[in-house]
Amino acid sequence: MTAVVLHPLETIVKRGQCMGCGLCAATFRSHNKGVAVTMTFDSSTGTYRPEVSGWSELVEPGTFICPGAQMDMREVSQQVFGSQPDDPVTGMLLGVRAVCSSDQAERQRAASGGAIPAILRHLFEQKLIDAAYCVVSGAEPRDAGGRIIRNATELNLIHGSIYHPADFGRELAELLSEDYRFAIVGLPCQIAGFRMLSAKQPELRQRCVITISTFCGGINTFDGVSYYLEAFGIAGSEVAEIRYREGPWPGRISLRLAGESEYRSIPRIRGNSRWRIMRYMAAFQGGWMLKRCRICPDQLGDFADISVGDPHLPRFRHMCAEENGAGYSAMITRTTVAETLIAKMLELGLLREKPLSRDELVASQSYTLDNRRQANVYAQVDRLLGGIPPHLTVYEGIDRRTALRHYVCACLDLLKIVLPKTALIRRLLPYWQVFEYLFLRFPFLLIGNRLMKILRGR
Numbered sequence: 484m485t486a487v488v489l490h491p492l493e494t495i496v497k498r499g500q501c502m503g504c505g506l507c508a509a510t511f512r513s514h515n516k517g518v519a520v521t522m523t524f525d526s527s528t529g530t531y532r533p534e535v536s537g538w539s540e541l542v543e544p545g546t547f548i549c550p551g552a553q554m555d556m557r558e559v560s561q562q563v564f565g566s567q568p569d570d571p572v573t574g575m576l577l578g579v580r581a582v583c584s585s586d587q588a589e590r591q592r593a594a595s596g597g598a599i600p601a602i603l604r605h606l607f608e609q610k611l612i613d614a615a616y617c618v619v620s621g622a623e624p625r626d627a628g629g630r631i632i633r634n635a636t637e638l639n640l641i642h643g644s645i646y647h648p649a650d651f652g653r654e655l656a657e658l659l660s661e662d663y664r665f666a667i668v669g670l671p672c673q674i675a676g677f678r679m680l681s682a683k684q685p686e687l688r689q690r691c692v693i694t695i696s697t698f699c700g701g702i703n704t705f706d707g708v709s710y711y712l713e714a715f716g717i718a719g720s721e722v723a724e725i726r727y728r729e730g731p732w733p734g735r736i737s738l739r740l741a742g743e744s745e746y747r748s749i750p751r752i753r754g755n756s757r758w759r760i761m762r763y764m765a766a767f768q769g770g771w772m773l774k775r776c777r778i779c780p781d782q783l784g785d786f787a788d789i790s791v792g793d794p795h796l797p798r799f800r801h802m803c804a805e806e807n808g809a810g811y812s813a814m815i816t817r818t819t820v821a822e823t824l825i826a827k828m829l830e831l832g833l834l835r836e837k838p839l840s841r842d843e844l845v846a847s848q849s850y851t852l853d854n855r856r857q858a859n860v861y862a863q864v865d866r867l868l869g870g871i872p873p874h875l876t877v878y879e880g881i882d883r884r885t886a887l888r889h890y891v892c893a894c895l896d897l898l899k900i901v902l903p904k905t906a907l908i909r910r911l912l913p914y915w916q917v918f919e920y921l922f923l924r925f926p927f928l929l930i931g932n933r934l935m936k937i938l939r940g941r
């Protein structure tokens with residue numbers, strides 16, 4: 484029997500190296516006119532993936548950008564910043580601060596402090612951009628995708644964090660084919676992929692005024708979201724609309740079922756029972772996370788001009804509560820263009836600032852950042868489990884920080900992904916989550932941190 488030869492993109496999907504960003508479809512080029520790549524929603528995996536048509540092994544596979552199969556942090560850093568970061572935990576860093584939009588309504592609608600819409604609005608109003616490329620929610624959950632925003636009014640569409648798969652590249656080919664100036668917002672992998680593309684198409688660097696990345700702890704399939712909703716008696720298949728960050732920061736899930744007009748409000752971590760928090764963790768931080776997101780070296784949008792996330796710290800929890808639940812954005816500026824822009828917006832009063840140190844920023848991302856930077860360990864464990872991980876090159880100095888706890892976390896996180904989600908396992912997951920937090924993950928984190936302090940003589 485002859486083996487079926489897979490197109491390189493099909494191999495990437497098969498190996499679990501694809502995060503469904505769609506950069507391949509948007510940048511695919513082939514001399515053979517009959518070969519095409521489109522993004523399709525695969526309901527068996529609950530995520531987007533490229534579909535190759537018209538290709539056979541007799542035809543050259545064409546070219547495309549894929550930040551999933553390969554991520555060379557040193558090479559992309561060199562290309563974008565002309566050097567390596569001094570700090571391998573944060574990546575290149577010029578400024579760190581917490582900010583919020585001065586537009587109170589915008590801030591309330593946003594996931595965090597509304598930094599992203601405030602920046603884009605300013606760029607539109609100053610006529611510094613003709614378009615902004617952002618992911619927006621679709622008519623129904625599975626329709627979320629990239630969209631060319633043409634003016635400041637349309638920014639009302641972009642608020643909120645979409646934690647399930649979105650077709651980021653949906654309108655990217657159109658954006659690339661035009662000649663206007665734009666800003667682009669994406670997850671760390673999407674911005675890294677965009678930078679890889681800019682290295683091949685230098686004219687993009689002239690047109691792209693600014694790149695903005697959200698921090699990212701990973702994408703979950705919609706099946707994981709459904710698993711969480713089951714605990715509230717809601718079938719994921721009936722959800723017509725879902726927003727993950729509504730109301731007082733850090734926000735609750737707000738959803739509407741098909742045929743209903745009322746919205747239901749469901750807690751995430753804050754205001755939830757301990758038991759349901761375990762279920763939330765199992766659903767959003769466990770077995771339904773895309774494998775490539777687990778083996779990701781970049782949580783902080785290392786290659787964007789500006790990166791933004793949530794300052795998950797008690798100080799900000801109190802401040803937000805005192806400000807009627809309005810949030811703040813943790814912000815890193817990585818280029819002089821970005822730092823100048825933010826300084827100008829602060830001077831004009833379009834953003835308000837609170838101090839945030841580098842150490843506080845790192846602490847605000849807790850063990851997620853600690854593990855992401857150890858993506859090489861995750862890749863090794865994936866290989867031990869029989870997988871073929873993406874080809875990664877992490878920053879110099881990261882391996883000196885590798886500890887036993889990283890191997891423990893990698894085993895736990897990757898095993899959960901390969902486990903079949905049978906009815907019994909779905910039932911047991913919250914119990915497992917409790918066991919893991921009590922006896923495995925945090926004890927190792929605590930012991931590891933204390934051991935490091937002793938070794939460093941502190």
Ligand SMILES: Cc1cc2nc3c(=O)[nH]c(=O)nc-3n(C[C@H](O)[C@H](O)[C@H](O)COP(=O)(O)OP(=O)(O)OC[C@H]3O[C@@H](n4cnc5c(N)ncnc54)[C@H](O)[C@@H]3O)c2cc1C
Pocket residue numbers: 592593594595596597598599600617618619641642643644645646647649651668669670697698699700701702791792793794795812813848851
């Ligand atoms: C999948 C995901 C994981 C995240 N993980 C973390 C984390 O681990 N730690 C942390 O501190 N913060 C995380 N964030 C970032 C945080 O939740 C906020 O999105 C971010 O701070 C922006 O908030 P804002 O108030 O400035 O903007 P908002 O007004 O809320 O605008 C949100 C912006 O993010 C874009 N966006 C939303 N979802 C997606 C998506 N799926 N793909 C691409 N772009 C998207 C929108 O297009 C919009 O431009 C995550 C966000 C996402 C989407």
